Amino acid sequence: MDAPNSTTFSHLSFVLVGIPGLEPWHPWISIPFTLMYTAAVLGNCGLLLLIATQRRLHEPMFIFLSMLVVANLLLSTCTVPNTLVIFWFGPKDISFSVCLTQMFFVHFVGVAESGILLAMGFDRYVAICDPLRYTTVLTNEKIGKIATAIVVRSFCMVVPIVFLLKRLPFCASNVILHSFCEHIGVARLACSDITPNIWYGFAVPILTVVLDIVFIAVSYVLILRAVFKLPTKDARRKTLSTCGSHVCIIILIYVPAFFSLLTHRFGHNIPKHIHILLADLYVLIPPMLNPVVYGMKTKQLREQMRCVFSRKGNW
DSSP, rough: OOOEOOOOOOEEEEEEEESSTTTTGHHHHHHHHHHHHHHHHHHHHHHHHHHHHHHHGGGGGHHHHHHHHHHHHHHHHHTTHHHHHHHHHEEOOOOOHHHHHHHHHHHHHHHHHHHHHHHHHHHHHHHHHSGGGGHHHHHHHHHHHHHHHHHHHHHHHHHHHHHHHHHHHSSSOEEEESSSSSHHHHHHHSSSSOHHHHHHHHHHHHOOOOOOOOHHHHHHHHHHHHHHTTSHHHHHHHHHHTTTTHHHHHHHHHHHHHHHHHHHHOTTSHHHHHHHHHHHHHHHHHHHHHHHHHHHHHHHHHHHHHHHHHHHHHH
16 A cells, blocks of 8 residues: 655555554443543534533633534544554554544644633633623634634644655555554654654644743733732632632643653653553543533532423422
8 A cells, every 4th residue: 555656665554553552441441431532522512502502601711612522522522432443452443634624633632722811811810800891802813713722723734744744655564553643643654754744743742832831821910919819818718719720620631731741852761652641541531521620610600500400300
């Protein structure tokens, strides 16, 4: 399945092997993966349906949450079903074009999630530091512009990766030691210099995620400064509690992402299967826990869920 080129040739398809070194355990690993993926899909779809159908939740905070839910669903759905097929039936062929498409969406959603978390941080900043202008600052029109900016930025940052990979000749192994296609994992199979890929792959998180974290940190410094000016401890506690869900999701998304990135770049002594397992869990655990975190820590969501279930109980 190879196409000849003047001195080298490029594979028309690759083989995904799942978690290398743990092949005998794939059927057993698939059980918690299936349960987590099912919980993620049901939980996020339920949360999305609740926000869409309850007028009291048609606020900027929950609109941004809906965007995060859609990103979570897209990330897990474009990777996990394919991974489960590998676990159940063994190594799977994937065409180069499909591999590029999957890789694009994995990295696109990663950048978009970071942008959404920044937008949610801005939402909390306006709600706490300038509450009287909250509805005028975050109108539906402005939220639409923010969403458009997030999508455009993510597309512009990730689409060069596709062309950086397409220029490479692949003349050696076509076996990808991973459960899904990701940039550097595919680039390492090339038989030419991948230095531009390595540097661009390192620059993208610096120019997006790291900058987003800096701006989020600045927003929380301003939030804390405003909170400590409140007259009573109870008022400070109630105000900070509105940020609890956002802080939990930040930790849930950023910490595993940076841990996986740093171990991938510098943890050369860490076994390959640990790298792949961490990457697989990263696309599963945050989407699975996101509805739980917001359901437990957001008062408005709990109240609307109680209203929905009480209505059903009266039917």
